[in-house]
Every structure is written in C-alpha cells, then in structure tokens.
Amino acid sequence: MIFNIVRKELKSLFSSPMGWVVLALLQFVFGTFFLIGVDQYFQTMSGAMRPEQRIGITAFVGQNVFGIASFVMLFAVPLLSMRLISEERRQQTLTFLFSAPLSITEVVLGKFLGLVSFLSIVIVFIAAMISSMNLWTEVDFGYIFSNVLGLWLLVASFSALGIYVSSLTSQPVVAGIITFIALFALLILDHFLAGDPTSTMAYLSLMRHFEPFSRGLLDTKDFAYFILFIITFLTLTIRRLDADRLRG
Amino acid sequence: MIPAIKIEQVQKHYGALQALRGIDLTIEQGEFFALLGPNGAGKSTLINLLAGLIKPTSGRLAVMGFDVQADYRQARHALGVVPQELVFDPFFNVREMLRFQAGYFGRGPENDDWVDEIIECLGLADKAHTNMRRLSGGMKRRALIAQALAHRPPVIVLDEPTAGVDVELRQMLWEFIKRLNREGHTVILTTHYLEEAETLCSRVAMMKQGQIIALDTTANLLKKIPGKNLRLKLSAALPESLRPLLRHEEAFEYMLALTDVTQVEPVLSQIRQASIAVEDMQLIEADLEDVFVDLVSKP
Numbered sequence A: 001m002i003f004n005i006v007r008k009e010l011k012s013l014f015s016s017p018m019g020w021v022v023l024a025l026l027q028f029v030f031g032t033f034f035l036i037g038v039d040q041y042f043q044t045m046s047g048a049m050r051p052e053q054r055i056g057i058t059a060f061v062g063q064n065v066f067g068i069a070s071f072v073m074l075f076a077v078p079l080l081s082m083r084l085i086s087e088e089r090r091q092q093t094l095t096f097l098f099s100a101p102l103s104i105t106e107v108v109l110g111k112f113l114g115l116v117s118f119l120s121i122v123i124v125f126i127a128a129m130i131s132s133m134n135l136w137t138e139v140d141f142g143y144i145f146s147n148v149l150g151l152w153l154l155v156a157s158f159s160a161l162g163i164y165v166s167s168l169t170s171q172p173v174v175a176g177i178i179t180f181i182a183l184f185a186l187l188i189l190d191h192f193l194a195g196d197p198t199s200t201m202a203y204l205s206l207m208r209h210f211e212p213f214s215r216g217l218l219d220t221k222d223f224a225y226f227i228l229f230i231i232t233f234l235t236l237t238i239r240r241l242d243a244d245r246l247r248g
Numbered sequence B: 001m002i003p004a005i006k007i008e009q010v011q012k013h014y015g016a017l018q019a020l021r022g023i024d025l026t027i028e029q030g031e032f033f034a035l036l037g038p039n040g041a042g043k044s045t046l047i048n049l050l051a052g053l054i055k056p057t058s059g060r061l062a063v064m065g066f067d068v069q070a071d072y073r074q075a076r077h078a079l080g081v082v083p084q085e086l087v088f089d090p091f092f093n094v095r096e097m098l099r100f101q102a103g104y105f106g107r108g109p110e111n112d113d114w115v116d117e118i119i120e121c122l123g124l125a126d127k128a129h130t131n132m133r134r135l136s137g138g139m140k141r142r143a144l145i146a147q148a149l150a151h152r153p154p155v156i157v158l159d160e161p162t163a164g165v166d167v168e169l170r171q172m173l174w175e176f177i178k179r180l181n182r183e184g185h186t187v188i189l190t191t192h193y194l195e196e197a198e199t200l201c202s203r204v205a206m207m208k209q210g211q212i213i214a215l216d217t218t219a220n221l222l223k224k225i226p227g228k229n230l231r232l233k234l235s236a237a238l239p240e241s242l243r244p245l246l247r248h249e250e251a252f253e254y255m256l257a258l259t260d261v262t263q264v265e266p267v268l269s270q271i272r273q274a275s276i277a278v279e280d281m282q283l284i285e286a287d288l289e290d291v292f293v294d295l296v297s298k299p
Helices: A002-015 A017-045 A057-081 A086-091 A094-098 A104-135 A141-168 A172-187 A206-214 A220-247 B043-051 B072-077 B094-104 B109-121 B137-149 B167-182 B194-200 B218-223 B240-245 B261-273 B288-297
Strands: B005-014 B017-027 B032-036 B058-063 B079-082 B155-159 B186-190 B203-208 B211-217 B228-234 B246-250 B253-258 B278-285
Touching (some): A002 A017, A002 A104, A017 A057, A057 A104, A057 A172, A086 A172, A094 B094, A141 A206, A141 A220, A206 A220, B005 B043, B017 B211, B032 B194, B043 B079, B043 B155, B079 B137, B094 B109, B137 B167, B155 B167, B167 B194, B186 B194, B194 B218, B203 B218, B211 B218, B228 B261, B240 B253, B240 B261, B253 B261, B261 B278
Parallel strands (some): B155 B186
Antiparallel strands (some): B005 B017, B203 B211, B228 B253, B246 B253
C-alpha cells in the first residue's frame, strides 16, 4: 500500500505543470553544464599541461555537473516538498489517508519515496548523460557511481527535511521558504565555521559529507550520516502527525 | 452477532474542553442509525474517533469487533466515512480518485467492477473522467460518497451527506443508501434534516454537550412527547388556562402540545368561552424535530 501512495505522489507531480517544469529546467541546467564541461575539457587539456596534472574526462565533467546539481537541488527540493503534507492539510485531504488502513509511518514513507523517486529520475538522467561519453572514450563508472550515490543521499536528506517542515504548517509557501533556509544553512555550515575543522557544528554540514562522494570516495561515516539524517527527519514527521492525531 | 459499532465509555478532552463525556453506544449490523444533535454536540468528534483520525482520551471503540486503536487496519477496512466538508484531491478525475482510494485499502484492478458500479449508481458515469475541480457541488458530494464506498465497507458513516444538496439529488442519494442498507450495510447518519432521520432510520441517538441524552427506536422516541400538535390562528390572545399546553407562539398563531386527540374538543370549548374566534386550525403529528427540540432545550 506504500507503493500506492508513491504512485499517487508521482501522478500528482506529473498531473501539475510543476513536475514537468522542474524536470525540464533541471535537465536544461545540467545539460548546459555538461556541454560546457566537455568543451572546457578539450580546451584545458589541449593546452600546455603536464601529464601528471591532467585529470580524466569523467572527473572533469562530473565535478562540473554534480557540483551544480547539489546546489540546484537546494532550490528544487523545497519547491517539490513544500506541498507534500501542508497542501493536503490545507485541502483537508489528509483525512482520506489517515482513515485508510495505513500507519502514519507508511503514509510518511510513501510520500517520501514518491518525492525521492521523482528526483531519482533527474539523477538517472545526469548519470546517463555523463555515461554517454563512454561512446567515444573510457568512462570511470566508479566515479559516476560514487557521485550518483552521494547526490541521491543528499537529495533524499533534503526531501526528509522538506517533508518534516511541510508537516509543520498548512501553508505550502511557508514550508518551502523554511525548508530552503534550513537546507541552505545546513549546506554551508562548514563555511561559517571554516576556522575550526573539529567543530561539531561544522560536522553537521551536508556539503562536508557530500564532498568525499564527489571525489569518488565512499566513506561509511558519510553514508551513515545521511541515513541518520533521513531517519531523524522522517521520525520527526511521524511524531508530528501522530501528535496531531492525539490532540485531534 | 458482533455489533457493527461498539463504543464504551469514550471520553475526548481538548484541554479543558470535554468534547465527549463517557459515550456508550452499540449499533447492530444492518441498522440504519441516526446520530443527531446541535452543532458542537460531539457528533463529528465521535465519527473522527471511529475513523481513527483522532485518539480518544479514554475508552474503547470497535468497528465490526475490531478495536480502532489496536486493530486499526481491520477496523478501517470495515468503515467508510463520507466527510461533511467537500474535500477532494484537485489533481485527479473521479475514476482515478476512486481507484487510488481503493488502493489504500489494498484493492487493485479486481475492484474496478465495483468502482464502475458505484460510479453508475451514483449517476457519475458521464463525469468519471472529469477532474474533481470541475465538478459541481452536488457532483462532488456524490464523488465523496463513492469514495467512502470504494473499498466496499460493511459500515458506512455519512456525516451530513445532504447538506447543501438539491431535492432531486437528495432523493437519489437516499435511494442508493437505502439499497446499500437493504444489501446488509450498516448505515450511520448524522443530519440536520430531522425528517430524513425519521423516515430512514430505525434507531436514533441524540447528543448534547458530549453526551447521549436519548437513545431509542424512532417510534419510541416519538412516543416520548405529546402525540399531537394543534396549530391555531386566533382572533385574540390565547386564554391563560391554555398556556400550559403552549409549545410555540407567533403573533396570534399558537402551537399547542396535546397528549391525545380527545383534548381538541376541551381546548376549542375554552376558546369559545373566551369569545375568541378560530381563524385557522391544523392538527399535526409530533415528529422527531419536536422530540429533538424538547430534549435539547432541557437544561
């Protein structure tokens, strides 16, 4: 039955112009950065560069595209997550879900997976775009996998925080703005605290944990951080909706 | 037989406000039951508790023997609620909405025949592919009823289903609901149209300030107040000796409550003795509205 909620979320995203517009805009931005990356690679590598300074095309183009993707998702996710619960609360349609034989955990997971599935389409497109270079050169699929995994975890973390904020209000726009501010703060936390790399606060920065993935490095510490981040905010959402039910 | 609904000592508090104060109620399978009460009596709170939308402060509720808290999946499978408000998902058409709703209850494509049947029975066939936003108020109301029935629940709760609905649609809805009741569905109705409850329901509970103040068959409730109402339009004020029978007055129009039809003659004789002319007269059967007003107006 979770699958049914996922299906409904996806269908509602594609039933509105929002879903298509976001997909098209994201693809346009990533496509542009991909082309610029390929173009710059040939310009840079054809210059007088020592062999040891040269990097592969996958890393060169990949850091261009995945770098911008992590930033652009900061705007895209709040736009998509803001209406997940707050819109249903405003329209009073949450009652249909809550009176169905589904636990609140299933409802929250269904909505979360629906949004993450939609965003996964974007990530798959990015991966396909960069992998397409394999047609004329050798591509580092390990690097692509690491970046795709990192971006997916980052986007899933954004979505988990977005769904939690959406559960706090019945105004989707308010939810969108708060999500954006919270994500932006979490993303650049380490910039504020750049002087103290051992700071616990700096350790909470999402970008700090995405950065190893973007270098092609899979670290279980970073992986665990994202998973804990997701679980924390999904649990908070469940608790919030359960409290609503208790209070009526 | 397991009761369709069993409510035991249910209380619901919102801070200092006691919305429900120890409700006990059993509704048997196959009943057509009315839940009446003024605004704020606690009817919607009780329905929300049955649907699992809110949790009781204390007490126990069961639907078809399944506790709404402990066995919530089975309890919700057994219940279909038509909400009072015209709420709908704006992204879907009627058929999609019904299929998604049935899907929440674990019903897949095998349920499509039933979905088609309720679409047909509720006169929604030509609107099946119309977006919910584009439906008129009456059509939205039909779609909401269809939504509550999408998973074939044995117990149906209708919270003010005919509010703001025209006479033709109201009659069509009642025919359909009566048919469901004949087929064995338990129907629980809240309405402000008391004549509907009187015509349709075999048993009635009246609520006031979070308590059930009357629970009986419709026939027994009707017996609880004087059997007839005598409406008189007089040329002058009602004689003081008849004032104890007065239920309602407006200008020189009076509604008197009589225990028996034999009281008519003594009443008219007292009016004649007071030299007051009777300009118009009507003998009316007491109805559920009289019972309701009588009970609700008691302190």
